[in-house]
Amino acid sequence: MNLITVVEQATFLPTFQASIEIMAVLAFALSGVVAGMRKGLDIVGVCFVAGIAAFGGGTFRDLFLDRRPFFWVEQDYLIWSVLGVCALASFVLSVRHAELTEKWIQIPDAVGLGLFSALGAQIAIEQGYSPIIAILMGVFSSTLGGVLRDVFCNELPKAFSDHRPYILVAVIGSTVVQFLAVLGLPPTFSLLAALLVSTTIRIMAISWDWSLPAWRQ
Amino acid sequence: MNLITVVEQATFLPTFQASIEIMAVLAFALSGVVAGMRKGLDIVGVCFVAGIAAFGGGTFRDLFLDRRPFFWVEQDYLIWSVLGVCALASFVLSVRHAELTEKWIQIPDAVGLGLFSALGAQIAIEQGYSPIIAILMGVFSSTLGGVLRDVFCNELPKAFSDHRPYILVAVIGSTVVQFLAVLGLPPTFSLLAALLVSTTIRIMAISWDWSLPAWRQ
């Protein structure tokens, strides 16, 4: 078992983590493009907001871990990918109707949420942080981008206010990673399991319109 | 005198600073709970906003001083305390009326303001920064949490706009710490003096409705 883990970490894990990261980044960038277009921003503003949504959470994670250069500097193909997504999405969405987007943006966003929360918790565990910190790191790196996207668009963050479990899904995903790490399972396994659990819960929550209790205003 | 200072710093000061910090953190968390509930957020959103209010200013201070791990990572009982405050306050406030809260939140908030501004200035002085930087550090670490709380709730920060002296109180508290440090008084004394001065001014400002001049809009 231990041998398998070592082999996996040496060869498979970096590639696996990198492909997770690029998918999550693109999903969040797309959510930024849609948010920016809804506010009637110009094309440069849309790219800026897409960048905040895509890189905000991970940049906080890197600040937290005092990791330099930031992940988007080290892997600058991520920046080019986000710019590509902005160009493509702007083109497609200006031709087709914008209403179409609200539904299909939620699937990549759910995948991004699952991916980034699992990855954030995994990195914190590898660095030797305590469970509560690992879970918080998963939560921040997966949700802060979307929260900042809404803050910069002058909106009350949807993650706080639409009452569908979103941050809670990140908590669950991070907790799964932490729990499986305590059991000694290999990182690739726990990342995949957490991704599956959290993305499924999120999609179920969207499909069946689950909601968390709110207070009277 | 010098001997007293040394003894104090070695034994009393860390405990004293830690208990100051936990009280300030809880007071700010409570202000975040109230703010989040007013905006009708779900329970996870309320916890997130409480966390921003409680840890925002101190996290900026740690980023500024390049101190890792952040104070809430090193003392993770602070996180548990904030979660406890959120659970307790949510329970109490959903049973009783929310109007009750506006008045009594201002007392712990005034204490938190006094505590955090004194502590921020003291840490900067110990690190050898110039007076203006020590004062700014006191101001940022005590007010940025509340400002970010309002920004994330999509409100104009109350600290800027309600015209009651708030940031100014932090300036006064930090200046008292800086002034007493120049006079060579021991840190515990200057922390207590600053806390007393700034909290008293803040409470007087609230009680008698003092206000700063604004411009016509």
Add this chain to the structure above:
Amino acid sequence: MNLITVVEQATFLPTFQASIEIMAVLAFALSGVVAGMRKGLDIVGVCFVAGIAAFGGGTFRDLFLDRRPFFWVEQDYLIWSVLGVCALASFVLSVRHAELTEKWIQIPDAVGLGLFSALGAQIAIEQGYSPIIAILMGVFSSTLGGVLRDVFCNELPKAFSDHRPYILVAVIGSTVVQFLAVLGLPPTFSLLAALLVSTTIRIMAISWDWSLPAWRQ
């Protein structure tokens, strides 16, 4: 040529960069004063917003490069200058009409934009970052202050939404610096050229009301 560059960097460049920086900081502070007064903030709130506008972009640049102390700590005359600008502008603007300001704030702001984008890109180039990162650094350090100023004033950032090229001007200025650096021209020359190009474009865009395309909301 190489000798000239060395001599320039040793003697002229630091002074030149410092004077660029102070002008840009004051221009942005002034934009913060105007924004804060429009929102009816009290005088301390106005100073806070002016500080965010003046130091926000550069602080992000310093966090990015992991440079401590922050530039406004090392050069604390910048803080005094911003406080001076706040006091002076508050006095002048409370005597004269506020409408006057919208027009004349745009000239120093255009200069600040040109200066900070050129400087940000130049610093990133000196540190050996790739072209895309140098350009992004120019863009962030020149525009993030203004964006944060609007976010903290609870407004949709003008840089995203007024459809006049603003962030795009920063992209152009940074690209000029990067391009001339590749050609091997001395930094002072490329800084001046970028400043001239970007400030001119910005002023032309304001004068003739150029606008970028937006999407239907």
